Amino acid sequence: MSPGVVDRLRALLRMTPRPGVEPAVPPAPEVRLDLAVAVPGALVRLVPAAAMLGAMLLAGPGPVGVTFGLGAAAAVTWWPGSPAAPVFLLLVALWVFSGPDLLAEPAAGGAETVRAALLVLAVHLVLRGAALAQHVGWRSLVEGRLLARIGRSVLAVQVVAQVMLLAVVWVRSGLGGPGPGQGWVRLVAVAAAVAVVVLLVPGGWLRRRPNVSAE
């Protein structure tokens, strides 16, 4: 990496210039906000891509999958407001679906269960990271207190998701693993999903609206 690129990166991350390369005319002063701890926006913009790489390592896709995954990582870095993060979630789901059930072994408690738990965490970080990064410029600042607050809300959702994961493991271990005669479990899950959609999604989203432009 050339020294010029290094210097630009250091400036982007708001680091002090390397010794001996200070500019002849110092940069013009900026407006300062009194933030106790602030993280450079460039770092925050890289969080979803880093989480994506982690998810790819856990999911272990093939070369084509890796290519798509890297493309999604690049897209979410440059356009965090784009649907790249949800699309990546579907990609991960596709990779998981193409492999064996990660929670198949009821008595597992082992590597596959941990992998599944980490995948749930990684895709969550991708989504939340993208949602945050879409409001952060490369040269802006993100307050540390805010990151801690977002971290707490991520933790709350993760607690629910991981408890559900453990519940699945527990239920399956109680039923003796997946097998025939457990169709009712799927039925209950689908019914629950439909109930969630009907009850929780705002009604306006599900109703057809008159075409205003046609009037």
Add this chain to the structure above:
Amino acid sequence: MSAGAWEGRDEPWGLRPPSDGAAERARLEERARAPWAVGGLLAWSLAAGLLLLTLGGLGGRPDLALLGVPAVLGSLWGLWTRPRGEVWVDVERADGGTGGSGGLEARVRLTAPPGTEAVRLRVGRLSHGTTEALVDVPLTRVLGVSATSVRTGAQELFAVEHQGLGPGTYLTGPVGQMPAGRVVVLPRGRRMPGLPLPLRLRGLTGQHESRRPGDGGGLRDVHPFAPGDSPRRVDWRVTARRSPQLEELYVRRTVALAEAPVTLVVDSRDDVGPDVSTWSGLRPIRPDDATSLDLARQAAATIAEGYLGAGDRVGVEDLGVRRRALRPGAGRRQLDRIVHQLALLRPEGQPARRLRAPHLPAGSLVYLVSTFLDPEPAQLAQVWRRAGHRVIAVDVLPRLREQGLERRELLALRILRMDREDRLAELVAGGSELVRWAEPEEATRGLLQLARAHRRPGAGVGR
């Protein structure tokens, strides 16, 4: 809107132009009631999460379904706790208007509706650019903002654009803008160890000893008692030595005190910075560069503070705008008036050429504070000098930077410098004295030399 699209842009975040009265009020009320907008990312995440839940359920793959759980929970949490109303921002100056502290400080008061996860702020000044930040606002918060600046006078404070972000930062509130308020940064004078006096002192009060006999000053001479002398002034020792038989009494005579009339003539027609490439006005002057008018304000405030502290009378004349003249006066309030007057100085269009020099009080010490980039101030100095005033020219052109100038610009600058140096040399040859203010030590030394090399202090007083 993606953050990348905002990079390097200073326009407001999609604000509508202000409308009038009732319509504006109705719009504000509507905005205060309106729920925050749902971002596209939330809809995509919710859809993807629900899809995974359904597929996982149908396919009997709980691992698949669990991947969608955080997306669904996070999105639904955002929808449930959707805030209403808008973020309110107020900006107030924090440094009490004293100025001269090396920068501007302000407090940004933020009030956000319940459910707000973060507030996106863009704080900017014309000369400093903008700084963006995502900050945590637990309902209310006061945030300090500062900017380094050596500029004085009327200027804008901070403009703030803001937008609330809902839970999960999936939702966005209405964009608001707080335009920059105007503030006046007062110039702060420096301490001067000594200041020169005019050729003639005036009046019977003050801090300076004149040559006129009177009260208040030091010993002038010992003189035989004459009608009108107070018996209390009789010096009995001298009388006993010189006239043992008391044929004649001797009195100690003291000199009277007087004040120095000082007029500050400030040339507000130019406001140029050290970077010559900004002189065209197309590029902003760096906020850490003091312009000629900043130096002029500082010089005039320093001089006024010094003389008014010694009880002298100081007035101000503006070469740029005639209505800004301040009549000579003394005391602390006069200093406040002068400092405020100096802070309001600024170039105003093309000033009309003066046919006659401003009329100054007789015997004034004239401080002509100018860049001397044109001949008018030097000509006025010659007129005042011929009228008997002591004239001190204070050169406030900053030390110029030549980096980045093109060859023809360098040539133009060289010609301008030669012209200016000739003008200053003529000024000195005509009897005026010169002090360069760009370097603080040099200015202090120059004024001190003028104060010590005083030309017959109080000459002419009492004749």
